[in-house]
Amino acid sequence: MENEKVTVNINGCNYEVGAGLNVLEACRSVGVEVPFFCYHPKLKVAGSCRMCLVTIGTPARDRATGELLKKEDGSPEISWMPKPAIACGTKVSQNMHVVTDSEFIKSCRESVLEFLLLNHPLDCPICDKAGECKLQEYANTFGRGESRYIENKNVKPKKVMVAGKIMMDSQRCIECSRCIRFCREFIGRSTFSFTKRGSKTEISVYPNSDNDSNYLLNVVDGCPVGALTEKAFRFKMRTWFLKVTDSICGESSAGINVRVWSRNGKIYRITPRRNDAVNDMWMTDSGRYIHYRFEAKNRMSVARIDSSPCDLGYAAERCLEILKLGKVAIVANAWQSVEEMFLMKRLADACGAKIYMISHVGADDGKLLSADRTPNMRGAFLTGLLDSYPPKDFKGLGAAIDAGEVGTVLCFREDLKDFGLEQKQLKAANIIYCGALENNISASAKICIPLRTEFEKNGSWVNRQFRIQKFNMAVQAPENTFADIDFLSFLLSELEGSHFDAPSAEDVRAEMAKSIVAMKDAVHIPASGLPLDSSQFASVDFPEEDAMHYSRQKK
Amino acid sequence: MAIVVERKKLGFFERLYLPQIISGLWITLKNIFRPRVTLEYPDQAPVLPVGYRGAPTLVKDSEGREKCVSCQLCEFVCPSKAITVTPGEIPADSQYAFIEKAPAEFKIDMLRCIYCGLCEEACPERAIVLQNNFSINGASRAELIYNKTKLYAEGGVLPDKIMKWKRVKDNAELEGGSH
Ligand code: SF4
Numbered sequence: 037m038e039n040e041k042v043t044v045n046i047n048g049c050n051y052e053v054g055a056g057l058n059v060l061e062a063c064r065s066v067g068v069e070v071p072f073f074c075y076h077p078k079l080k081v082a083g084s085c086r087m088c089l090v091t092i093g094t095p096a097r098d099r100a101t102g103e104l105l106k107k108e109d110g111s112p113e114i115s116w117m118p119k120p121a122i123a124c125g126t127k128v129s130q131n132m133h134v135v136t137d138s139e140f141i142k143s144c145r146e147s148v149l150e151f152l153l154l155n156h157p158l159d160c161p162i163c164d165k166a167g168e169c170k171l172q173e174y175a176n177t178f179g180r181g182e183s184r185y186i187e188n189k190n191v192k193p194k195k196v197m198v199a200g201k202i203m204m205d206s207q208r209c210i211e212c213s214r215c216i217r218f219c220r221e222f223i224g225r226s227t228f229s230f231t232k233r234g235s236k237t238e239i240s241v242y243p244n245s246d247n248d249s250n251y252l253l254n255v256v257d258g259c260p261v262g263a264l265t266e267k268a269f270r271f272k273m274r275t276w277f278l279k280v281t282d283s284i285c286g287e288s289s290a291g292i293n294v295r296v297w298s299r300n301g302k303i304y305r306i307t308p309r310r311n312d313a314v315n316d317m318w319m320t321d322s323g324r325y326i327h328y329r330f331e332a333k334n335r336m337s338v339a340r341i342d343s344s345p346c347d348l349g350y351a352a353e354r355c356l357e358i359l360k361l362g363k364v365a366i367v368a369n370a371w372q373s374v375e376e377m378f379l380m381k382r383l384a385d386a387c388g389a390k391i392y393m394i395s396h397v398g399a400d401d402g403k404l405l406s407a408d409r410t411p412n413m414r415g416a417f418l419t420g421l422l423d424s425y426p427p428k429d430f431k432g433l434g435a436a437i438d439a440g441e442v443g444t445v446l447c448f449r450e451d452l453k454d455f456g457l458e459q460k461q462l463k464a465a466n467i468i469y470c471g472a473l474e475n476n477i478s479a480s481a482k483i484c485i486p487l488r489t490e491f492e493k494n495g496s497w498v499n500r501q502f503r504i505q506k507f508n509m510a511v512q513a514p515e516n517t518f519a520d521i522d523f524l525s526f527l528l529s530e531l532e533g534s535h536f537d538a539p540s541a542e543d544v545r546a547e548m549a550k551s552i553v554a555m556k557d558a559v560h561i562p563a564s565g566l567p568l569d570s571s572q573f574a575s576v577d578f579p580e581e582d583a584m585h586y587s588r589q590k591k
Numbered sequence: 592m593a594i595v596v597e598r599k600k601l602g603f604f605e606r607l608y609l610p611q612i613i614s615g616l617w618i619t620l621k622n623i624f625r626p627r628v629t630l631e632y633p634d635q636a637p638v639l640p641v642g643y644r645g646a647p648t649l650v651k652d653s654e655g656r657e658k659c660v661s662c663q664l665c666e667f668v669c670p671s672k673a674i675t676v677t678p679g680e681i682p683a684d685s686q687y688a689f690i691e692k693a694p695a696e697f698k699i700d701m702l703r704c705i706y707c708g709l710c711e712e713a714c715p716e717r718a719i720v721l722q723n724n725f726s727i728n729g730a731s732r733a734e735l736i737y738n739k740t741k742l743y744a745e746g747g748v749l750p751d752k753i754m755k756w757k758r759v760k761d762n763a764e765l766e767g768g769s770h
């Protein structure tokens with residue numbers, strides 16, 4: 037069924053399109069634009085906005101014999117539907133004829149828009165959706181430009197707070213019901229509904245409904261107009277100023293594809309990016325605020341040796357000296373990119389160090405927040421940092437320090453104190469702490485190296501499906517911070533004597549492809565990610581449960 | 592390669608210089624009796640033509656309401672990137688809370704502004720207007736980045752014929768709405 041094709045004639049040209057598509061998707065697949073409001077590729081069809089009207093015809097048949105009728109010139113006779121039909125709610129069929137560009141269809145669109153705009157408040161200047169609003173775009177492209185309406189506009193509730201995170205403005209709503217369908221179909225609980233009738237219809241929230249879902253903000257992305265806007269982003273910045281960077285959410289091993297919206301080095305919001313193999317078009321609400329972690333005041337801004345600030349290069353040199361003394365343990369973490377892990381593994385081999393990692397596990401919601409709250413645990417397996425799922429704390433490292441096997445701990449990001457190391461163990465070893473944020477051990481660490489956050493560097497993570505996905509640098513890193521790759525390759529080139537100066541993530545992946553079989557194709561990763569072979573890890577006991585596009589058994 | 596420029600030889604009258612001086616003085620003499628066009632600026636102010644584009648300012652309407660809603664269209668259109676708007680929300684206890692949005696801060700760098708008037712053209716609220724002030728000076732660069740207070744002080748009140756937001760409010764009251 038999936039690869040079956042049918043021939044459809046769109047505006048006089050024949051195209052091969054996938055059977056089972058609706059007319060709207062079929063037109064889109066061949067580059068013919070059909071405007072729509074209520075249709076959503078991931079929700080059921082409602083057919084409520086009528087913006088997608090097209091004229092549809094099918095080959096005529098003789099009523100008696102059922103034979104296809106032919107015109108005099110031999111071409112099939114088409115029986116056109118007397119009225120326009122909605123493209124979103126009509127499936128394509130063999131030899132269907134579709135017209136989207138006639139004067140009639142243009143007048144349909146114009147009229148639909150005129151109706152939608154009758155009671156619309158037209159407050160684009162104060163509306164956060166402006167710039168990415170479908171109504172604005174279509175009114176511009178397909179509208180008639182002037183209003184003939186002289187009566188008073190309907191007035192509906194504005195500025196209604198929903199669940200503490202959404203601002204609802206029913207006057208702007210065009211009654212497309214996407215929000216209603218999303219809550220019903222994805223969250224599985226109704227939050228929004230229409231009340232009143234006719235032109236007074238308004239979008240409302242069920243009273244006393246508990247809207248604590250972690251997915252509610254997806255209705256904001258889904259709302260084609262500014263009726264639902266995000267409280268946290270309200271009046272912060274107009275969308276057209278924001279630079280969009282494709283990235284991956286680091287909240288959990290689900291590996292949600294996201295867009296990071298920033299301006300002048302400040303991240304304003306994070307929204308989901310469509311990936312039909314991972315997150316469809318959704319993301320968690322909590323993942324949208326993950327950048328707040330790094331806006332915190334405890335950002336480490338300068339390198340330190342014995343608590344006194346120093347030059348970054350000097351600190352790195354001192355680091356090297358200490359590593360050369362031997363008895364090193366490296367603490368890695370699964371927020372690091374695959375590239376960094378690969379270098380880390382080589383670093384560990386070069387200085388004979390053992391690698392310690394811990395797991396960060398939370399509740400699995402069966403959707404897009406998976407139990408493993410790190411984005412790249414699979415990457416640690418692929419690069420050889422791990423061969424079994426790591427424990428929850430650093431007791432093993434503590435024991436090694438007590439036994440005198442470890443004299444230096446090169447720790448990346450993790451808070452050793454919170455996860456099982458005692459004060460006297462921390463004292464007994466030289467701690468080199470590398471991370472973007474200060475934590476419990478950074479103040480007393482021998483050397484502190486400030487690193488970059490995942491928004492400030494390029495790299496890739498491997499999610500729970502063993503799909504490698506790229507994240508890109510969204511904002512400039514502050515001065516005096518090291519990209520992990522640069523820092524690691526500096527240490528490596530000194531210890532190994534290799535020449536590996538400031539490589540890009542791509543360079544490292546090219547190296548990796550040579551030595552890791554599963555990664556052999558992963559040099560240039562497409563925007564939708566690349567599934568990797570995971571058969572060798574089938575026996576690892578990963579904590580994630582079955583969820584969207586992921587099943588445990590299939591490992 | 593050097594280019595040798597031929598100099599024309601001066602004639603006898605030219606070498607006398609006097610005819611030139613006399614004709615120059617004649618022009619001076621004529622102009623003494625012409626009407627004066629030079630202005631004694633700054634003691635005398637020029638009469639500016641209608642539509643003159645001086646410094647951009649922010650204006651209030653006749654109710655004294657700040658008209659700007661911080662839509663940032665002027666910031667977007669400004670070719671010299673002179674404008675920086677920090678959007679903000681109108682506090683709930685204000686009588687204008689229903690307009691929802693107003694600038695928390697508004698800065699125009701007068702050193703960057705080229706008086707093109709595009710901001711005025713783009714503004715959907717007619718809140719930013721290039722008025723008659725052409726004499727923009729200060730003792731430092733920082734002083735010439737006008738902030739919101741300064742821009743409103745410069746702009747003053749510009750009566751609004753349409754009073755769009757008042758209409759919105761009246762309509763809401765009429766229709767039993769929720770403003
Ligand atoms: S609030 Fe938005 S998504 Fe919901 S029905 Fe109205 S326009 Fe559609």
Ligand code: SF4
Nearest residue numbers: 669704705707708710
């Ligand atoms: S007049 Fe032109 S240059 Fe000056 S602030 Fe306005 S848009 Fe910018």
Ligand code: SF4
Nearest residue numbers: 659660662663665714
């Ligand atoms: S001055 Fe006008 S264009 Fe500029 S932010 Fe204010 S309302 Fe918008």
Ligand code: FES
Nearest residue numbers: 074075085086124
């Ligand atoms: S998109 Fe087809 S009816 Fe709304």
